[in-house]
Amino acid sequence: MKIIIDSSLSSPLFKQLMNQIKNAVTAGLLKPGDTLPSIRQLANDLELNHNTVAKAYQLLERDSVIQTKGYRGTSIHGDAIQNSTVNMNDSITTKLSETIKSLRESGATDSEIRIAFSNVMKNQ
Amino acid sequence: MNIDLLLYIVLFSQIMFLSYYYPRRMLIRIHTIFKNYPPNEFPKLYPESIDKYKKLAKRYQIMNHLIIVLGFGLIMWFYVTPRTGEWDQVIVFWYFMIQFIPNMGIELWSRNTHKTMRLLNQDAQKEAALQPRRLTDFVSKEFLGTVFAIYVIFLGFNVYINQFNYSWYGGYLNVLIISGFYLFCGLIIYKALYGKVKNPHQSYEDRKIDIQTIIRQILSIVIAVTLYAMLQILMKASGLESFKAISVSLYFHVIGFLSMQWPHLAFINFDVYKDKPGLTK
Numbered sequence: 001m002k003i004i005i006d007s008s009l010s011s012p013l014f015k016q017l018m019n020q021i022k023n024a025v026t027a028g029l030l031k032p033g034d035t036l037p038s039i040r041q042l043a044n045d046l047e048l049n050h051n052t053v054a055k056a057y058q059l060l061e062r063d064s065v066i067q068t069k070g071y072r073g074t075s076i077h078g079d080a081i082q083n084s085t086v087n088m089n090d091s092i093t094t095k096l097s098e099t100i101k102s103l104r105e106s107g108a109t110d111s112e113i114r115i116a117f118s119n120v121m122k123n124q
Numbered sequence: 125m126n127i128d129l130l131l132y133i134v135l136f137s138q139i140m141f142l143s144y145y146y147p148r149r150m151l152i153r154i155h156t157i158f159k160n161y162p163p164n165e166f167p168k169l170y171p172e173s174i175d176k177y178k179k180l181a182k183r184y185q186i187m188n189h190l191i192i193v194l195g196f197g198l199i200m201w202f203y204v205t206p207r208t209g210e211w212d213q214v215i216v217f218w219y220f221m222i223q224f225i226p227n228m229g230i231e232l233w234s235r236n237t238h239k240t241m242r243l244l245n246q247d248a249q250k251e252a253a254l255q256p257r258r259l260t261d262f263v264s265k266e267f268l269g270t271v272f273a274i275y276v277i278f279l280g281f282n283v284y285i286n287q288f289n290y291s292w293y294g295g296y297l298n299v300l301i302i303s304g305f306y307l308f309c310g311l312i313i314y315k316a317l318y319g320k321v322k323n324p325h326q327s328y329e330d331r332k333i334d335i336q337t338i339i340r341q342i343l344s345i346v347i348a349v350t351l352y353a354m355l356q357i358l359m360k361a362s363g364l365e366s367f368k369a370i371s372v373s374l375y376f377h378v379i380g381f382l383s384m385q386w387p388h389l390a391f392i393n394f395d396v397y398k399d400k401p402g403l404t405k
Contacts (some may be wrong), residue, residue, distance in 0.1 A: 001250050001253070001254045001255070002252065002253055002328075003251065003252055003254050004248055004250070004251045004255065005249070005251075006248050006249045007248045007250075016349045016396035021254070023160055024254065029192060030254065035255075035256050036254060037252070037253070037254065037256045037257065038256060038318070039256065040318050041256065041257060041317075041318045042252055043243065044318060044319060044320045044321065045250075045252035045253070046250045046251075047250055047320070047321060047324070048250075052131075052185075062328075073256060
């Protein structure tokens with residue numbers, strides 16, 4: 001199975017990598033347990049910075065689409081098929097929307113919400 | 125047969141094999157590419173003017189011709205000069221180093237061409253296979269086992285020789301040198317497997333063939349070097365030093381032969397060098 005990235009597109013390269021791997025999982029081209037190339041191999045083959053591939057792998061692992069097992073390398077997670085359909089950005093947007101709606105209903109202004117959000121982000 | 129006569133024959137063979145036959149095969153390959161894959165149809169294959177590449181090929185040919193003349197001069201010198209034989213092996217070794225220079229030039233030419241290809245490549249799309257590459261994808265476990273077995277035999281051989289306490293014997297320094305050489309070759313193999321893409325246009329299938337060729341050549345050379353190291357020690361221990369120059373020349377024949385395992389041009393996908401994507405294999 002081949003992966004293609006296009007640097008002329010507006011989508012960040014790590015996002016393109018993530019989406020193609022997730023699409024491959026949902027299409028059945030990659031199955032749970034299938035091994036993926038190392039970060040070094042994929043970065044060199046795609047002529048990308050290692051950090052770009054590392055970020056894609058890190059986020060895919062966070063989303064439980066892939067799992068890394070030390071010297072045994074990286075493989076597709078057992079629950080990858082259902083986890084590939086979960087979009088973290090959509091999930092963040094939904095939770096934030098609910099929180100902001102609730103705060104507005106309790107009387108907070110947009111400015112207060114923005115300042116409080118910024119402080120919380122700085123302190124955490 | 126007289127040892128000197130044998131040396132002249134083997135040295136003549138080394139000259140003709142490494143400075144005539146090998147470069148002739150290389151030049152036939154280069155000119156076939158020029159003829160069958162011209163710049164007007166395969167522009168990406170020639171990041172610079174084809175005239176420059178033709179000049180480099182001509183230079184390669186002339187250098188090898190000069191080295192042949194030098195080699196014949198060397199044989200004449202061996203013939204007329206009274207020698208004790210101690211320096212023969214060293215002279216044969218350094219002549220091989222000179223024979224190697226034009227081929228280093230070809231390697232540098234290739235690297236510079238790939239570098240220019242990368243600089244000129246405006247293709248925004250890059251593709252890669254989503255399968256990990258493993259050493260055993262390119263070489264059999266039996267072959268790897270053979271390399272390992274020969275290394276173990278070499279270790280055992282050194283332990284055996286060490287017990288005789290020869291004054292000339294370098295002891296476990298031999299093991300250190302050969303082990304270092306194994307590590308060095310391991311690094312070359314690692315780089316071939318996982319290193320950066322050199323030729324940005326080469327198809328992934330052709331790249332795999334290149335990787336396989338490199339790995340097999342390196343492992344074959346590793347076996348040849350180890351066996352040769354044991355042979356040299358054995359010859360010294362057996363009082364056969366007068367044959368050392370002959371053995372080193374024959375060894376260089378083997379190295380030259382192993383270096384000639386190039387992929388056949390018919391199996392290389394040259395469509396990738398066309399301006400528009402052509403049919404791929």
